[in-house]
Amino acid sequence: MTASARSLGAGVLHPGTAATRFSLNRHRPPEDLAPFVDFCWVVRWDLRGEPAHEQAILPHPNVNLAFEAGGPAVYGIDRRVFARKISGAGAVLGIRFRPGGFRPFYSAGKISTLNDLVVPAGDIFGPTADRACTAVLAAASSDEAMIAAGAGLLRAAGPRPDPVIDQVAAIVDRITADPGLRRVASLADVFGLPERRLQRLFAEYVGVSPKWVMRRARLHEAALCADAGGNVDWAALATDLGYADQAHLTRDFTATLGVPPSRYAAEGR
Structure with missing residues (x-):
């Protein structure tokens, strides 16, 4: 391969x-x-x-x-x-x-x-x-x-153009560009949308909530850092990703991937 x-x-x-x-x-x-x-x-x-x-x-x-x-x-x-x-x-x-x-x-x-x-x-x-x-x-x-x-x-x-696709895709791009983004209300303010309207748009067009996308963006970033090799300062990474502390990152990572981030990184090596 x-x-x-x-x-x-x-x-x-x-x-x-x-x-x-x-x-x-x-x-x-x-x-x-x-x-x-x-x-x-x-x-x-x-x-x-x-x-x-x-x-x-x-x-x-x-x-x-x-x-x-x-x-x-x-x-x-x-x-x-x-x-x-x-x-x-x-x-x-x-x-x-x-x-x-x-x-x-x-x-x-x-x-x-x-x-x-x-x-x-x-x-x-x-x-x-x-x-x-x-x-x-x-x-x-x-x-x-x-x-x-x-x-x-x-x-x-025969799909018809839909301007809402560009709107929700831009919102998701904003989330993934800043994995440390934590509050849906802040996201709604950036795009000038009521929070409830934002939630409805995501359910209809994206499939998952803005909060889910935020959480998943953080986990993707954590997994990328682990896969990059070398020593990872998990406490610093947790802060960069908007977690309250390393313990919160570890719990989130473990609940989704099944192993703590340090063990995941060791398995990759």
Whole structure:
């Protein structure tokens, strides 16, 4: 495998180990789908003759559409650590939507109704989803060809531009740019929105609350620091991330990732 730990980026836990088990390439979306799509990703692995690998992922506040051998599926925001086991050889195309970007494709209700669920894509896009998946997997030797086949499904859905997507995506960007941000009221003031309106927008478009996004941004930053190697001053990091003290960071990290941050860092080394 040739992917570097750095290319795997935030979200993939213990990326140094992950890079030896599979490759992950990210691509900008086709220009006409950029209002809705954050990026496209392709994972490839060849573990034939080797043990299966289980990869843990700390999800972001994004809905994903995946085209894989088991069929196409829409992955709502998983509020826990997500684990996936791979074995043999294979490839998957994923489309990660911008925060709020899946709303024009989902007529069944608020995006929050997808939380912690994996929904067959045919339930949302109809029978064309399975045909698109067949085309994607038939093009598995080329990232570009896979993306082109997957993009066709989104175009056929005819999504309409929605200015609210830009609004909520900008709010999420503001949170992730400052993992130390702690108060939803302060965030609402920055964007000139009543706090209750902000909460409703996130439930309908993003799927999770602003507070959840803030907490997850802090954990992503803590995991990145741990994965970077070297000694981490956890007390200083806790302060930088807006925690009252190191104990609060440790409790939050342990409750979500299952191990304290110092142990997580040691496991990575």
